[in-house]
Amino acid sequence: MTNSSISSSREAGLFFRRLAGFLLLSLAVVSLLSILCYHTVIKTIKDDRHCLLPENTEMLIMGDSHSMTGIMPDEHINTLNSAKRAEILPMTYLKLRFYTENNPQIKYIILSLGYHSLTWNREEVMYLPEAVSYYCDNYFQLYDKEMRQLASTGQGTYYLSWLKFVVGVPLELSKNISQYLRIHLGTFNYSYYPFWGGFTEMEAPVIDNNSEIPIHRHFFRYSNRVEMSNIMIDYFERIIKYCNERGIDIFVVNTPVVREYFEKVPEGYKSGMDRVLDKMSTKYCNLYYLDYSQMEMPGTCWLDSDHLSIEGAKKFSGILYKEIDRLNKE
Amino acid sequence: MxxxxxxxxxxxxxxxxxxxxxxxxxxxxxxxxxxxxxxxxxxxxxxxxxxxxxxxxxxxxxxxxxxxxxxxxxxxxxxxxxxxxxxxxxxxxxxxxxxxxxxxxxxxxxxxxxxxxxxxxxxxxxxxxxxxxxxxxxxxxxxxxxxxxxxxxxxxxxxxxxxxxxxxxxxxxxxxxxxxxxxFRYRNVSDGLKLMLWGFFKKVVIADRLALLVNTIYRDPEHYSGFPLLIAVYFFSFQIFCDFSAYSDIAVGSARVLGYDLTENFHRPYFARNIKEFWHRWHISLTSWFRDYVFIPLGGNRVSPLQFYYNIIVVFLLSAFWHGANWTFLFWGFLHGIYYIFTDLIERLNSKFFHLNIQNRVIKLFDVLLTFHLVTFAWIFFRAGSLNKAFLIIRKISSGIKINWQDAWGLTTIQLTIALVSLAIMLGVQIFQEKRGSLREYILRYPLMVRYGIYLALIIYIFSAGLFTNDKFLYFQF
Incomplete structure (x- = not known):
C-alpha cells in the first residue's frame, strides 16, 4: 500500500465518521422539528372545520379543467365552482365527500366528464412520480386508507408527502405556512384549500386548435390506444352512488370540444362511455347526462381544441344552466 | 436528470x-x-x-x-x-x-x-x-x-x-x-458538498420561488400595470443569476467531490462596477470561449478603435445567438455590445484627459448599482417572448408605478417574504465574500458543532423553504 492510498483511506475514514455524526445530529434535530411541526402546522391545516361554504350554496361544480374553464358559477345563483385542473375522478370523489359532509345545503352537483375521463391514461397519473407528487401536495389531507394504498404503489414521491403530512417532517413547509397563518388570523375560508381550484378565466382567443396533441395525450400511449380504466369507472359510480344516498342530483356534463377533436376520439370510447352511463342511469335516478360535446361554437370561444375561452364559457354556461333549471322544474 | x-x-x-x-x-x-x-x-x-x-x-x-x-x-x-x-x-x-x-x-x-x-x-x-x-x-x-x-x-x-x-x-x-x-480527499469532498448545498439553496429556495411571479407576469405583460412589471423585471435579474449560478455551483461541487476541478463560472457578477467587469464575472467559461476563439482571431484589441468596436459587436451578437434563435436575444446581445463600447469610450477618455481613479465608497456603490440596472434593463429583452412584449413592459413601467401587492401575481405575501429573506441571505454572503474572501474558510475557524449547526440550519431551511417542483434550470434551453 502506498503512502498516498494510506492517507486516502484515513481521510475516507475521517469523512465517514464525521458524516455519521452529522447524520445522527440531523436525525435528532429533524425529529424534534417534525414533532413541533406536526402539532402546530399540520394539525391545524388538516382541520376540516374551515370548509363551510356560504349557507346559500346549492350547486357545486366539480371536475377537471373542462369545468374549470368552461362553467361560470356567476351565471347561476347559489353556485360555486370547485373544479381543478387535472383532477381525476378519485380525487373528485374525496373532495365531494369532504364538502358535502360539512355542507348539507348542497343539492346539486355538476360534474364534467369527457371521453377521456374514464381512460387508463387518467388512471396512470396516479402512479407517475410527478403526478403523485402533484396530487399528494394538493389532496393529501383528503386521502382515505384506500387512496393512500393506491397512491403509494411503488412511488417514492408518495412517501415524501407521507413524511410531510403524517410524520410532520418540515419538507416544503413554506407551502403550508400561508394556510396555517390564514387559519390563525381568521382569514381562511373553503377556497384556500389547495384542492379547491375554482373557475379560471382564460381570455386568450384561439391559441392552438390542433387536436392531435390532446387526442394523443387522452387516448394513446405511444402509438397504441389505451383501455378504459376500471378504477375510474368504479370511482365514477361511487360519486353517483354517494350523491344518491345523500339525495343530491348530479348533472354529468360532457363539455363542448371542437369538431376535429370530437371526430378524432376513437369510436370505442364513445360507445364505452355510453354503456357506462346507460348502466348508471338505470341504477341511479339522480343522474342526468348532458352531452354538449358536439355543440358548435365560434372560433373565439375556444381556448384550444377541448377547452373554452371566457367568451365560450359565458355562452355555454347560459345554455347549460337553462337546461339544468328546466330539468329541475320537471 | x-x-x-x-x-x-x-x-x-x-x-x-x-x-x-x-x-x-x-x-x-x-x-x-x-x-x-x-x-x-x-x-x-x-x-x-x-x-x-x-x-x-x-x-x-x-x-x-x-x-x-x-x-x-x-x-x-x-x-x-x-x-x-x-x-x-x-x-x-x-x-x-x-x-x-x-x-x-x-x-x-x-x-x-x-x-x-x-x-x-x-x-x-x-x-x-x-x-x-x-x-x-x-x-x-x-x-x-x-x-x-x-x-x-x-x-x-x-x-x-x-x-x-x-x-x-x-x-x-x-x-x-x-x-x-x-x-479520496476529505477537503475535496467536504468543499464540493458545501458548494452543492449552496447551489441547491439558490435554485430551490430563491430561483424557483421568484420564477412563480416572473413566469406569471411575463406570460401576459399586457394584463399588468407598471409596479408588478417592475417587480418581475428585478426578480428575473435575480432569478436568472440564482438559477444559472446554482447549476454551476452544483456542477463544480459534484466534480470536486470526485476530485475534478472545473472552471469557476460566476464571480458575483452583480458586484461589477462596469459592464466590462460584469462580463469578466458572468458566465466566465462562455465569455472566455468567445474571447479566445472569436474575438482574438478577429484581431482582438490590437486593431483600430473602430475595428475593435466592430469586433465587440460581432462577439456580443454571436454570444446572443448562442443563447437562442430569437430577435430578443439578438437585441439583448446588441445592447450589451453598446454598453461595452460606451464603457470603453469612457475609460479611454478618462485615461487620456482626466486620469481619475475614484475609490470613494459612495461612487463605487453608485457604479455597482448603475451596472446592475443596465444589466437588469437588458434582461427584459432576454426574458420577454418577443420584442413587442419587451417594449410594452418598458412602456408600462415608464408610464407610472403604483405600489401595492396581489397574491394573484404568483407569490403570496408569505412566499414573497421568504423570497426576500433568502435573497438577503444570498446577498449578505456575497458581500462577505467580496470584502473578506471565502466564507467556507471563515466558517472552518469555528468548532465542529458550530459548523454542523450552520450546515444543518441551511439544509433544514432548504428543505422547508424550497420548492421541489423539479423546475428545469433556465440554461438547459441553450
Whole structure:
C-alpha cells in the first residue's frame, strides 16, 4: 500500500465518521422539528372545520379543467365552482365527500366528464412520480386508507408527502405556512384549500386548435390506444352512488370540444362511455347526462381544441344552466 | 436528470461510492456510463448526437495530429465545424432562419416552401458543441495533442456534472484530469458538498420561488400595470443569476467531490462596477470561449478603435445567438455590445484627459448599482417572448408605478417574504465574500458543532423553504 492510498483511506475514514455524526445530529434535530411541526402546522391545516361554504350554496361544480374553464358559477345563483385542473375522478370523489359532509345545503352537483375521463391514461397519473407528487401536495389531507394504498404503489414521491403530512417532517413547509397563518388570523375560508381550484378565466382567443396533441395525450400511449380504466369507472359510480344516498342530483356534463377533436376520439370510447352511463342511469335516478360535446361554437370561444375561452364559457354556461333549471322544474 | 431531483440525490452518492471503490484504470468507464445514463434520463435518442459529435471530433483530432501543415489540418477542422455547427443549426436555428427567410421573401412576393421542423431542442447541445469545438480548434492551432483514448475523449465531451449547462471546459484543463489518479480527499469532498448545498439553496429556495411571479407576469405583460412589471423585471435579474449560478455551483461541487476541478463560472457578477467587469464575472467559461476563439482571431484589441468596436459587436451578437434563435436575444446581445463600447469610450477618455481613479465608497456603490440596472434593463429583452412584449413592459413601467401587492401575481405575501429573506441571505454572503474572501474558510475557524449547526440550519431551511417542483434550470434551453 502506498503512502498516498494510506492517507486516502484515513481521510475516507475521517469523512465517514464525521458524516455519521452529522447524520445522527440531523436525525435528532429533524425529529424534534417534525414533532413541533406536526402539532402546530399540520394539525391545524388538516382541520376540516374551515370548509363551510356560504349557507346559500346549492350547486357545486366539480371536475377537471373542462369545468374549470368552461362553467361560470356567476351565471347561476347559489353556485360555486370547485373544479381543478387535472383532477381525476378519485380525487373528485374525496373532495365531494369532504364538502358535502360539512355542507348539507348542497343539492346539486355538476360534474364534467369527457371521453377521456374514464381512460387508463387518467388512471396512470396516479402512479407517475410527478403526478403523485402533484396530487399528494394538493389532496393529501383528503386521502382515505384506500387512496393512500393506491397512491403509494411503488412511488417514492408518495412517501415524501407521507413524511410531510403524517410524520410532520418540515419538507416544503413554506407551502403550508400561508394556510396555517390564514387559519390563525381568521382569514381562511373553503377556497384556500389547495384542492379547491375554482373557475379560471382564460381570455386568450384561439391559441392552438390542433387536436392531435390532446387526442394523443387522452387516448394513446405511444402509438397504441389505451383501455378504459376500471378504477375510474368504479370511482365514477361511487360519486353517483354517494350523491344518491345523500339525495343530491348530479348533472354529468360532457363539455363542448371542437369538431376535429370530437371526430378524432376513437369510436370505442364513445360507445364505452355510453354503456357506462346507460348502466348508471338505470341504477341511479339522480343522474342526468348532458352531452354538449358536439355543440358548435365560434372560433373565439375556444381556448384550444377541448377547452373554452371566457367568451365560450359565458355562452355555454347560459345554455347549460337553462337546461339544468328546466330539468329541475320537471 | 435534474440536479434538483430525488433521482440525482440517489444517483450521485452511488457514483461517488463506486468511483472511489474502483481502481483508477476503470474509473473513466464508470464516469462515461454514468454520464450517458444522466443524459439519457431526459431523452435516450438524443444521446446519439453526443456520440456523433464525439466520434467526429475524435477522428478529426487524430487526423489533424498526423498533419504537420496547418493548411492540411484545416480540412479536418472544417469537417468538425461542419458537423457540430450543422447539428446545432438543424436543432436550434433552422426554424428561426426559415421563418425569417419565408417572411422576408414574402415581402417580395416570393413564397418559399421551407417546412417547419417539429423537434425538441436537445438539452445542452450548445454547451457540449462549444466544448468539443474548442478541442478541435486547439489541435488545429497546435495548442494541444490529440487524445488517443476514445473512452476518455468521450468522457471529456459528456462528463455529467457539466454536460447540460456547463461550465464549458477547455480540453487543456479537463482532459488531463481524467488521466490523473484522484484519491479520496476529505477537503475535496467536504468543499464540493458545501458548494452543492449552496447551489441547491439558490435554485430551490430563491430561483424557483421568484420564477412563480416572473413566469406569471411575463406570460401576459399586457394584463399588468407598471409596479408588478417592475417587480418581475428585478426578480428575473435575480432569478436568472440564482438559477444559472446554482447549476454551476452544483456542477463544480459534484466534480470536486470526485476530485475534478472545473472552471469557476460566476464571480458575483452583480458586484461589477462596469459592464466590462460584469462580463469578466458572468458566465466566465462562455465569455472566455468567445474571447479566445472569436474575438482574438478577429484581431482582438490590437486593431483600430473602430475595428475593435466592430469586433465587440460581432462577439456580443454571436454570444446572443448562442443563447437562442430569437430577435430578443439578438437585441439583448446588441445592447450589451453598446454598453461595452460606451464603457470603453469612457475609460479611454478618462485615461487620456482626466486620469481619475475614484475609490470613494459612495461612487463605487453608485457604479455597482448603475451596472446592475443596465444589466437588469437588458434582461427584459432576454426574458420577454418577443420584442413587442419587451417594449410594452418598458412602456408600462415608464408610464407610472403604483405600489401595492396581489397574491394573484404568483407569490403570496408569505412566499414573497421568504423570497426576500433568502435573497438577503444570498446577498449578505456575497458581500462577505467580496470584502473578506471565502466564507467556507471563515466558517472552518469555528468548532465542529458550530459548523454542523450552520450546515444543518441551511439544509433544514432548504428543505422547508424550497420548492421541489423539479423546475428545469433556465440554461438547459441553450
Amino acid at each position: 435534474l440536479f434538483n431531483s430525488l433521482r440525482y440525490l440517489i444517483f450521485f452518492p452511488v457514483i461517488v461510492f463506486l468511483y472511489y471503490l474502483l481502481p483508477h484504470k476503470y474509473r473513466w468507464a464508470l464516469l462515461l456510463a454514468a454520464s450517458y445514463y444522466f443524459y439519457m434520463c431526459w431523452r435516450v435518442e438524443y444521446a446519439l448526437l453526443i456520440v456523433t459529435s464525439t466520434l467526429v471530433d475524435y477522428a478529426a483530432g487524430i487526423l489533424m495530429s498526423k498533419e504537420s501543415e496547418k493548411r492540411k489540418r484545416g480540412k479536418y477542422l472544417a469537417l468538425s465545424l461542419l458537423v457540430n455547427l450543422g447539428l446545432l443549426f438543424v436543432f436550434k436555428y433552422y426554424n428561426f432562419v426559415s421563418i425569417n427567410l419565408i417572411n422576408l421573401f414574402a415581402d417580395y412576393n416570393i413564397f418559399l416552401n421551407m417546412p417547419e421542423l417539429k423537434i425538441l431542442l436537445p438539452v445542452g447541445i450548445s454547451f457540449y458543441t462549444f466544448q468539443t469545438l474548442s478541442y478541435t480548434i486547439d489541435i488545429y492551432k497546435g495548442r494541444r495533442r490529440a487524445e488517443r483514448h476514445l473512452g476518455i475523449f468521450a468522457l471529456y465531451v459528456a462528463f455529467f456534472p457539466q454536460l447540460v449547462a456547463g461550465p464549458i471546459e477547455r480540453s487543456t484543463h479537463l482532459l488531463p484530469q481524467f488521466r490523473q489518479q484522484h484519491q
